[in-house]
Amino acid sequence: MSYQTIVCEKRQQTAWIFLNRPEEMNSLSIILVNEFLQVLNEVEQDETIRVIVLSGKGKTFCAGADLKELLVNLDQKSEGQKGILDIAGNIFERLNILSKPLIAALNRITLAGGLELAMTADIIIASDKAKIGDVHSNFGVLLGGGGAVRLSRIIGVNRAKYLLFTGDFITAQEMKDYGLVxxxxxxxxxxxxxxxxxxxxxxxxxxxxxxxxxxxxDGLEQPLDIALRQELLALKNHTRSHDFQEGLSAFAEKRIPNYKGF
Known part of the structure; x- marks a missing residue:
């Protein structure tokens, strides 16, 4: 299926999802967010896809919400109608519960909502030309995609507040030193x-x-003793799965395992 603002390519067992509004710095428009949700649902349901990669076309990963569209949307939105902020919120909710591994490939500029998108990934790989930051404060806008919450947990409270308050960009290597990349x-x-x-x-x-x-x-949201019990219970349940038996059998037989996902 073709999209206006998304490019989705299957490479082996990986779905590469590219935000494709390079002339608008891959900013999040209503069309892009709706297409993004559709693509996520498709790749999540495709059993031949085991990993998802998110990146951007052109010189930007993502610069966050399309502020021009946001301003028009707020002026014209009627009572009870979902606006771009509501729809964009759906993306973050969907990414938060994504069951497959998600890798963010930061090609270049990663700002504001783009940084919030990247932080939903399980692993972040960045090019040495990537510039990363949060610029909400530069435009009198608050974060809404988990940026303040996630950033402080990942890189520390004071570092997060510095980036949030100043709106400065830093390099990918600095973000690696901080633990984000x-x-x-x-x-x-x-x-x-x-x-x-x-x-x-x-x-x-x-x-x-x-x-x-x-x-x-779940462990991040639970007391330690409960999280540890949940982990042990998950292991006990896992011993009844095909993949558990296959992994041990392949090890004993010195062969490559053939995992099925159940």
């Missing part, structure tokens, strides 16, 4: 490096990766 690679090698990682993850049990995502997410 897991790897920085030359710009012309970004897609190859990300695909290599995606292939590595695709060879794992999709059931295990799905449950690991859930355990990490």
């Amino acid at each position: 897991q790897k920085v690679t030359p710009a012309d090698e970004l897609e190859g490096v990300v695909q290599e990682l995606a292939d590595k993850l695709s060879a794992k049990s999709p059931l295990v990766l799905k449950e690991m995502k859930k355990l990490v997410r």
Whole structure:
């Protein structure tokens, strides 16, 4: 299926989703968000896809919400009608519960809502030309996609407040030093490096990766003793799965496992 603002390519067992409004810095418009939701639902349901990569076309990963459209939308939105902020919120809610591994490939400029999008990913790989920051304060706008909450948890409260308050950009390497970015690679090698990682993850049990995502997410929101009990219970339940038996059998037989995801 073709889209106006999204490019989706299947590479091996990986779905590459590109935001495709380069002339508008891949900013989030109503059309883009609706198409993005549709693509996410499609790749989530496709059992042949095991990993999802999110990136941007052109010189931007994503610059956040389309502020021009936001201003017009707020002026014209009728009572009870969903606006761009409501629809954009649906994207973050969907990404928060995505069951498949999500890699954010930051090609270049990553700002505001673009940074919020990146932080929903399980792994962030950035090109050495990427510039990353939050510019909400530069336009008198508050964050709404989890930026303040996630950023402070990932890089620390004071670093997060500095970036949020100043609206400054920093390099991908600085964000790696802060713990947000897991790897920085030359710009012309970004897609190859990300695909290599995606292939590595695709060879794992999709059931295990799905449950690991859930355990990490739930564990952050639970007291330690409850989270630990949940983890042990998940392991006990997992021992009844095909992938558990297949993984141990393949190890014993010295062969490559054939995971099914159940």
